[in-house]
Amino acid sequence: MLPQANRLKKSADFSQVFRRGNSAGNQLMVVHHLPDQLGTAEPLVGFVVPKRNLPRAVDRNRIKRQLRALSAGRIQKFGSGSITVVRALGKAKNASYPQLGAALDQALARAQAKGKK
Secondary structure, eight states: OOOGGGBOOOHHHHHHHHHHSEEEEOSSEEEEEEOSOSOOSSOEEEEEOOTTTOOSHHHHHHHHHHHHHHHHHTGGGSOTTOEEEEEEOGGGGGOOHHHHHHHHHHHHHHHHHHHHO
16 A cells, blocks of 8 residues: 555645656556655655546546555655656556556656656
8 A cells, every 4th residue: 555655635736747747658557757846755646547538436446546556566666756646548447457567667667767858
């Protein structure tokens, strides 16, 4: 489970990441990443699973739970003080847990690489 200290909750923070962050995606998700803006030691991670992509609440909640668990195990990869939003796409519904993990790693690495250029 993702610790409370690492959860992104404020709407303003989500908006900031979407406006100013670097994004990269694949067939399962899009990762928006904003490197070290808060100056805090803890990275913040938020999740968006749009109703348009997954109309059933059961599917949206399952994907969010899986993404939170995957992120908790990879929290050091996000970078100290960074803010990241993971937006799931419709194909994530049929993906296995290992597929979601690989897609998260790939999208996060690409978003972070964009920020270093």
